[in-house]
Amino acid sequence: MVRSDKRIAGGVAAGLARHFNIDPLVPRIGFVLLAIFAGAGAVLYGLAWLALPSEDGPSRLESAFGGEPRRGAVAVIGLLLLAVGGALLVAGLPGLAGPELSVAAYLIGLGLGALWWRRGASRVSGRREARPTTPTPAATAPEPAAAAVGATTSTATADTAGDRGGRSAVWAVLGALALLAGVAALVVALAGGLGAQSVLALAVLAVGGAVIVSAYLGRVFGLATLGVVLAIGLVAISFVNVPLEGGFGQAEWAPASGVEVESEYRLTAGEATLDLRGLDPEAGPYEIATSVAFGSLRVLTPPDATIAAEGSVTAGDMRVLGEQDEGLGNDVTITTGGEPDIVLSAEVGFGELRVE
Amino acid sequence: MRPLRPGSLIVGCALLIVGLLGLLDAQDAIDVGAGVLLAVLLIGLGLAGFARAVWGGGSGAGRSAMDESRRP
Numbered sequence: 001m002v003r004s005d006k007r008i009a010g011g012v013a014a015g016l017a018r019h020f021n022i023d024p025l026v027p028r029i030g031f032v033l034l035a036i037f038a039g040a041g042a043v044l045y046g047l048a049w050l051a052l053p054s055e056d057g058p059s060r061l062e063s064a065f066g067g068e069p070r071r072g073a074v075a076v077i078g079l080l081l082l083a084v085g086g087a088l089l090v091a092g093l094p095g096l097a098g099p100e101l102s103v104a105a106y107l108i109g110l111g112l113g114a115l116w117w118r119r120g121a122s123r124v125s126g127r128r129e130a131r132p133t134t135p136t137p138a139a140t141a142p143e144p145a146a147a148a149v150g151a152t153t154s155t156a157t158a159d160t161a162g163d164r165g166g167r168s169a170v171w172a173v174l175g176a177l178a179l180l181a182g183v184a185a186l187v188v189a190l191a192g193g194l195g196a197q198s199v200l201a202l203a204v205l206a207v208g209g210a211v212i213v214s215a216y217l218g219r220v221f222g223l224a225t226l227g228v229v230l231a232i233g234l235v236a237i238s239f240v241n242v243p244l245e246g247g248f249g250q251a252e253w254a255p256a257s258g259v260e261v262e263s264e265y266r267l268t269a270g271e272a273t274l275d276l277r278g279l280d281p282e283a284g285p286y287e288i289a290t291s292v293a294f295g296s297l298r299v300l301t302p303p304d305a306t307i308a309a310e311g312s313v314t315a316g317d318m319r320v321l322g323e324q325d326e327g328l329g330n331d332v333t334i335t336t337g338g339e340p341d342i343v344l345s346a347e348v349g350f351g352e353l354r355v356e
Numbered sequence: 357m358r359p360l361r362p363g364s365l366i367v368g369c370a371l372l373i374v375g376l377l378g379l380l381d382a383q384d385a386i387d388v389g390a391g392v393l394l395a396v397l398l399i400g401l402g403l404a405g406f407a408r409a410v411w412g413g414g415s416g417a418g419r420s421a422m423d424e425s426r427r428p
Contacts, residue, residue, distance in 0.1 A: 201378035208371025215364035224364060227371040231397050234378045239390035 003052045009222060010049040196244040200234040240314050240349035242293045244268045253290075258283045269294040281305035281341035291347040299346055299355045308340035309333070309355055312347045320346070320355040362407040370400020 004014035006024075013031060017024035031045050207227035214223055237244065246266030254275040255261045265274050265288070272292050277300050279286065284305070290297065301307050301321075311320035313330040321334045346355055373396050381388040 197382035198379055201375045201382055204371050204375030204378065206375075208368050208375055210368075211364050211371060212368030215361040215368060224367045227367065228397070228401065231371055231374045231393070234374060235390050235393045235397065238378060238381060238388070238393055241390075 003049065003054045009225070010045065011054070012045055012048045012052060015052060197234065197237045200230060200237060204230045204234055240293055242291045242314065242347045242349040244293050245291075254278060258286065261286050261288065263287060263289065265290040267292045267295065267297075271296050272298070274299045276300060276305075276342060277302050279305070279342070284341040285339075285343060286341070287343045289345040289347075291349075292351060293349040294351060295348075296352040297346060297348050297354070299344065301342060301344070301356065305341040306335075306337035306339065307342050307344060307355075308335045309344040309346065311353055311355060313351070313353050314349045316348060316350055317352045318348070320353065362411050363404040366400055366404040366407055370397055370404070373400070 002015055003011035004018055006014050008014075008028070013027040014024045016022075016027040031042075204227060207223065207230060211224050211227055243266055246268055247270075248268055249270045251265075251267045251270065251272040252275070253262075253265045253273070254277075256278040258279065261279065265272070270292070272290070272295070274288075274290050274297070276286075276288070279302055281302055281304060290299065307321065309320055309332075311318055311323075311330070311332045311334075313325075315328050316330075317326045318324070318330045318332065320332050321336060323332050323334055325332065344355065346353055374393050377386070377388045377393060377396065380386045381393075
């Protein structure tokens, strides 16, 4: 199996599709979906991109190791073990598990990987430059036309080597920036938390800096595209304006008493139900904020309680205590009586909100 | 001396501005809407496309006739 030249990014999905004779859209969607969940798709794609040979040459790892496939395969296994071990370590440390640390670990890994790759590529290109060349008969007695062609070829070779060196330098700068961003993310995460928007903004800053450097040193394929994709993600998160916290999937929260009530109930994507019917309204007032960034949120309130509810849906359907709205930018504030027993703030980014 | 790539320079600057505004917005230092971020990104991409068409410096569809004429 090889990476395909008919590619959008690195040619991995197109290569997979050709190998299994399926539509390229299928593996592409698979990688994107996997990437949404803790970045696994991005890591797998990156590893496959490093390990798979292209249509007209060896894999990136083989190139970095001077064309030795066994050392490349060992490196892939080593990286996989490193990734799994690092993830287990982060998840296992009490009080330190969280998406911020995973992001920091990925960024640091990306930085170290880019620097390591750059070192390998420099070594290979140094070896190639040091290799002695045998003069051809044409070179020993050149005709005028052949001399002109030779001059053009040597200029082109020098340009290519220069471009490779420039790209290598860009990767070094990108690696250093990613490393800095990762360390910054780690510091902020340990200090108190880093939201998804901040992480994306830092990533956009790092890639933007690398693109500017590449404008002077040599083009790196896909770098600007990566920056634009990250920036579009940043715009989307900024548009949703709902906390990306609480994980994925289904969630059911049903506090049975005032002691069990928390001030916030969050879910990033999925279906959530907040059942407040077990609360005693007399023991209130309760101030509760709940949100689902992508998906549906249903809040069930006690029938005899006075409710002050603020509902917000960026895009989708909303029904809050009898008020109904749909489309973009839905906001509603409702109070069912005098002094509220429950002060509720319910937000949904894209999806559906029900407060009953 | 490698030639400067104006398209990359403009895209990089646009990404830096978007990233900086997004970071400040995330930290509640300023209130920037998604529309502003999108506008900066689109203006950056548009300017980069214009720069590529005028001065070249890219590959594929963005390469201009002027860029082709520089080849030996």
